[in-house]
């Protein structure tokens with residue numbers, strides 16, 4: 708489990724409590740997804756490599772550092788969209804490549820419906836954004852897509868993960884780090900995370 712990172716930040720825990728509340732409305736829900744994502748972005752990017760750069764200040768040359776990697780954000784549609792703004796506030800230059808997947812409600816398998824990745828990779832590393840890691844089907848399918856694209860430096864970033872989804876990502880892609888705000892107890896018999904927060908897409912977009 709050395710590739711699993713669960714935030715210990717008190718502000719993330721506090722905001723997650725409000726996010727989970729069934730009485731939190733769509734507008735507040737979106738705001739919280741963005742804010743928690745922004746806090747996670749700080750933690751997830753803590754080990755990004757940098758290289759030296761000399762900067763001329765008004766007074767002298769300063770020995771500085773700049774990012775060595777070009778980062779791509781990969782939100783899984785729909786629910787991952789809400790995390791993009793939070794990450795962008797932190798890495799404004801990041802490219803965003805959308806992957807459209809929905810879970811078939813009977814098989815719980817991911818069905819791909821949108822992918823406009825160009826032929827050759829344009830980034831060095833990808834941060835997959837999706838609030839919910841349930842069975843792990845959507846996350847592993849997206850990692851497969853990105854590896855076929857040619858990017859192997861990948862992290863998955865979610866808000867709530869189920870043990871089943873974490874195990875599935877570790878099994879199929881053991882080198883991919885998973886960053887979460889929280890790990891919940893289990894999946895129910897229709898594949899929802901318990902206690903979770905319900906349907907992250909519907910709660911953001913008001914489609915419940």
Ligand code: PRP
Pocket residue numbers: 783784785786787808809810811815817837838839840841842843844845846872898906907908909
């Ligand atoms: C949700 C969520 C993940 C997926 C997680 O998306 O946003 O993408 O389920 O489940 P899994 O780990 O079992 O694959 P959903 O299919 O509900 O689509 P939506 O975001 O469009 O609502």
Ligand code: URA
Pocket residue numbers: 786839841898899900901903904905906907908
């Ligand atoms: N997708 C969601 O939005 N919520 C869950 O609990 C599981 C999958």
